[in-house]
Amino acid sequence: MSHWPDDDVILYDGVCVFCSRWVRFVAKRDVERRFRFTAIQSAYGARLAQTFGIDPNDPDTNAVVHGGVAYLKSDAALTVLGMLPGWRWTRVLFAVPKPLRDAVYSLVAKNRYRIFGKYDECFVPDAEMRARVME
Known part of the structure; x- marks a missing residue:
């Protein structure tokens, strides 16, 4: 795990359809507007x-910086989900061994363009979300 000065920042692949949907999913449910996003x-x-x-x-992964620490792969996804109202139950998935969680994560990540598609360029967030984007 690495340290970063900005907190609660989600790093994602901006041309990946699945990744961009993940960002919209999080933004919609993040009622505290805690998370910021960067492609x-x-x-x-x-x-x-x-x-x-x-x-x-x-x-090959998204990442989230939380508490000054960077989390990758399944740790990143579960850390974010575990902080969203109505999704806190996903914290129990940390009990699944990390190698198994990351293997599933990596399988999806490796095939994300083939399964979900790819944008020609980074998706453009709407005006409300743009304020939460770090470039």
């Missing part, structure tokens, strides 16, 4: 990714 294709997102050892040109 790995942005300058800020690329710096964040490189700090965590993620290749900005071939990302």
